[in-house]
Amino acid sequence: MKYQKPKGTADILADESTKWQYVEEKARELFKKYRYHEMRTPIFENFEVFSRTSGETSDIVTKEMYDFHDKGDRHITLRPEGTAGVVRSFVENKLYGPEYQKPYKVYYMGPMFRYERPQSGRLREFHQIGVEAFGVDNPTLDVEVIAMAIDLLKSVEINSLKLVINTLGDIETRQNYRQALIDYLEPFEDQLSEDSKERMHKNPLRVLDSKDENDQKIVENAPSILDFLTDNSKKHFETVKSLLDDLGIKYEIDANMVRGLDYYNHTIFEIMSDSKAFGGKWTTVCAGGRYNGLVEQLGGPATPGVGFGLGVERLLLILNTEKDKLPLDDDLDVYVVGIGNETNAKSLEIVQALRQQGFSADRDYLNRKPKGQFKTASRLAAKYTITIGEREIAENKANIKDMASGQENSVNLDDILNNFENVIK
Ligand code: ATP
Ligand code: MG
Numbered sequence: 001m002k003y004q005k006p007k008g009t010a011d012i013l014a015d016e017s018t019k020w021q022y023v024e025e026k027a028r029e030l031f032k033k034y035r036y037h038e039m040r041t042p043i044f045e046n047f048e049v050f051s052r053t054s055g056e057t058s059d060i061v062t063k064e065m066y067d068f069h070d071k072g073d074r075h076i077t078l079r080p081e082g083t084a085g086v087v088r089s090f091v092e093n094k095l096y097g098p099e100y101q102k103p104y105k106v107y108y109m110g111p112m113f114r115y116e117r118p119q120s121g122r123l124r125e126f127h128q129i130g131v132e133a134f135g136v137d138n139p140t141l142d143v144e145v146i147a148m149a150i151d152l153l154k155s156v157e158i159n160s161l162k163l164v165i166n167t168l169g170d171i172e173t174r175q176n177y178r179q180a181l182i183d184y185l186e187p188f189e190d191q192l193s194e195d196s197k198e199r200m201h202k203n204p205l206r207v208l209d210s211k212d213e214n215d216q217k218i219v220e221n222a223p224s225i226l227d228f229l230t231d232n233s234k235k236h237f238e239t240v241k242s243l244l245d246d247l248g249i250k251y252e253i254d255a256n257m258v259r260g261l262d263y264y265n266h267t268i269f270e271i272m273s274d275s276k277a278f279g280g281k282w283t284t285v286c287a288g289g290r291y292n293g294l295v296e297q298l299g300g301p302a303t304p305g306v307g308f309g310l311g312v313e314r315l316l317l318i319l320n321t322e323k324d325k326l327p328l329d330d331d332l333d334v335y336v337v338g339i340g341n342e343t344n345a346k347s348l349e350i351v352q353a354l355r356q357q358g359f360s361a362d363r364d365y366l367n368r369k370p371k372g373q374f375k376t377a378s379r380l381a382a383k384y385t386i387t388i389g390e391r392e393i394a395e396n397k398a399n400i401k402d403m404a405s406g407q408e409n410s411v412n413l414d415d416i417l418n419n420f421e422n423v424i425k
Pocket of ligand 2: 260
């Protein structure tokens with residue numbers, strides 16, 4: 001019997017995980033500058049946390065949920081996205097209280113689960129890095145969140161990007177627009193895909209997000225939500241645009257963009273890439289927006305919110321096509337070569353002492369001949385080799401070689417064990 005990983009999952013092996021760490025470290029550095037702190041919520045939540053928030057007609061709820069009943073018959077879901085769990089935690093821990101600074105800013109990174117048809121850039125277990133900021137309705141924060149997402153992609157040197165924005169307005173906006181959209185779609189009802197037929201009356205905005213090509217043609221000429229904005233919504237969107245202009249951030253407006261989740265309002269955005277990794281086809285790497293009703297929906301007091309989620313696998317697909325750029329830190333400072341069986345304990349003492357002093361160190365464990373050990377040292381590109389034999393141990397000495405210059409010296413073993421920094425000076 002052969003064991004294989006489940007469909008749509010991936011093993012991230014050593015070479016690849018170095019890149020993941022690089023991205024994660026860059027993200028943490030950036031979030032520190034913007035003063036976002038990490039929040040770690042459970043990988044699974046009660047089913048309702050997602051079913052109540054993502055929208056009953058969304059793909060996530062209708063098709064993609066990894067849900068099951070546990071041994072206590074609780075309905076559980078592996079999280080398909082990060083925001084709902086963070087909001088659940090925000091409410092449960094009363095992070096809206098007066099003792100907390102507004103906006104309350106958090107980030108997360110970790111696995112998400114969606115039952116999708118696996119393909120390049122689409123997995124069943126994938127990873128997101130995301131942020132949420134609560135308690136401020138000011139459009140300046142929308143712009144800062146967008147700027148931060150762009151900053152994040154730039155910090156890992158991804159450039160083939162475009163920013164697409166839209167607004168979904170407030171509730172009144174969407175009520176007015178909803179009817180206009182139904183009126184427009186009704187004559188096409190027979191031609192729409194099954195999904196869209198179903199969604200047309202329940203949630204017509206969802207039809208705009210259809211992946212069906214024929215649906216997409218039909219909605220091309222649909223009325224624009226931008227013509228239905230209330231004064232307030234219009235003002236919010238105008239401010240977002242003018243602040244983006246002020247920061248010199250370029251954007252396109254796509255009035256048909258709605259996002260896959262139901263909880264958004266006002267500003268929504270996607271950052272897309274036409275990298276070779278996607279065959280030059282514009283693909284969304286990062287997406288987000290404002291979700292002012294969500295905290296209330298999960299039982300908290302009315303609290304505005306805004307955030308984004310970035311797909312790590314998609315980001316790495318782009319990075320991998322520009323691989324030579326990645327500054328991967330896998331240096332070996334010292335390789336210890338032991339000659340003869342009697343050197344085993346001392347070799348161990350040396351590598352341990354070096355590691356304690358902050359150096360990376362490696363050695364042989366297979367009693368190989370010196371020649372084989374030296375070969376390994378150069379294959380690992382060790383900066384130094386330290387060689388000991390029985391005689392060296394008896395004299396409390398070791399031979400040290402600087403691999404770059406080829407220079408060799410005999411040094412006191414105690415100096416290596418206590419102050420290697422000084423030895424290599
Ligand atoms: P799509 O339209 O591609 O299905 P979505 O609207 O479902 O995207 P979001 O829920 O906004 O996507 O997720 C944000 C980001 O997370 C996406 O832009 C993408 O980078 C990533 N993502 C979403 N689903 C997957 C998946 N199944 N596999 C890998 N990455 C994903
Ligand atoms: Mg999706």
